[in-house]
Amino acid sequence: DGGITQSPKYLFRKEGQNVTLSCEQNLNHDAMYWYRQDPGQGLRLIYYSQIVNDFQKGDIAEGYSVSREKKESFPLTVTSAQKNPTAFYLCASSGVAGGALEKLFFGSGTQLSVL
Amino acid sequence: AQSVTQLDSHVSVSEGTPVLLRCNYSSSYSPSLFWYVQHPNKGLQLLLKYTSAATLVKGINGFEAEFKKSETSFHLTKPSAHMSDAAEYFCVVSDLAWSGTYKYIFGTGTRLKVLA
Numbered sequence: 001d002g003g004i005t006q007s008p009k010y011l012f013r014k015e016g017q018n019v020t021l022s023c024e025q026n027l028n029h030d031a032m033y034w035y036r037q038d039p040g041q042g043l044r045l046i047y048y049s050q051i052v053n054d055f056q057k058g059d060i061a062e063g064y065s066v067s068r069e070k071k072e073s074f075p076l077t078v079t080s081a082q083k084n085p086t087a088f089y090l091c092a093s094s095g096v097a098g099g100a101l102e103k104l105f106f107g108s109g110t111q112l113s114v115l
Numbered sequence: 116a117q118s119v120t121q122l123d124s125h126v127s128v129s130e131g132t133p134v135l136l137r138c139n140y141s142s143s144y145s146p147s148l149f150w151y152v153q154h155p156n157k158g159l160q161l162l163l164k165y166t167s168a169a170t171l172v173k174g175i176n177g178f179e180a181e182f183k184k185s186e187t188s189f190h191l192t193k194p195s196a197h198m199s200d201a202a203e204y205f206c207v208v209s210d211l212a213w214s215g216t217y218k219y220i221f222g223t224g225t226r227l228k229v230l231a
Binding site: 031033035040041042043044045048050056058090092094096103104106107108109 | 121124149151158159161164205207216217218219220221222223224
């Protein structure tokens, strides 16, 4: 079955540590996205990518980094510069058909907490 | 840039009564609009989407939304609430970035409570 796989489900970060969240999709989608979900704030866009080796900053990119070396993979690194990393992180992908955006497909998310 | 505003952070209705979740958007071009639902401890599910075909869009589970360009609104409605509708609902607008890429902008969400 096609879908998006995020790992790990739970992740703990120590002070000063960088951690990487994995996101893999087998939907053959060009576009991939990373969102952060905090209670009462909806989903806020961190980074997105529409083609391999290219990505753009979203609204809250500071303290995060990404890479897009393969179409299927879009890992997110939460760096030590991100002072408030505790949140639920969602990876998504989408296609475009007839000039209109298709729906977003979401992974099951990673809950990141600070030790 | 596009933006989306969900006018109510919490809505409570009695089972069997109508549901109205309000969403306003700003857009400099003809956007795609979506409603997603997130049940507790579950993933996000697409309810419906508008992409400039019919202004009244029917979705899953009896939900529908009407695109009103003059009011820049895309409110979600359901004639009769069911207990299983209790969840958080997100209005989403597509945005065409300066780079020519698309991204999705989420509202802050409306938590729907259904009373027995």
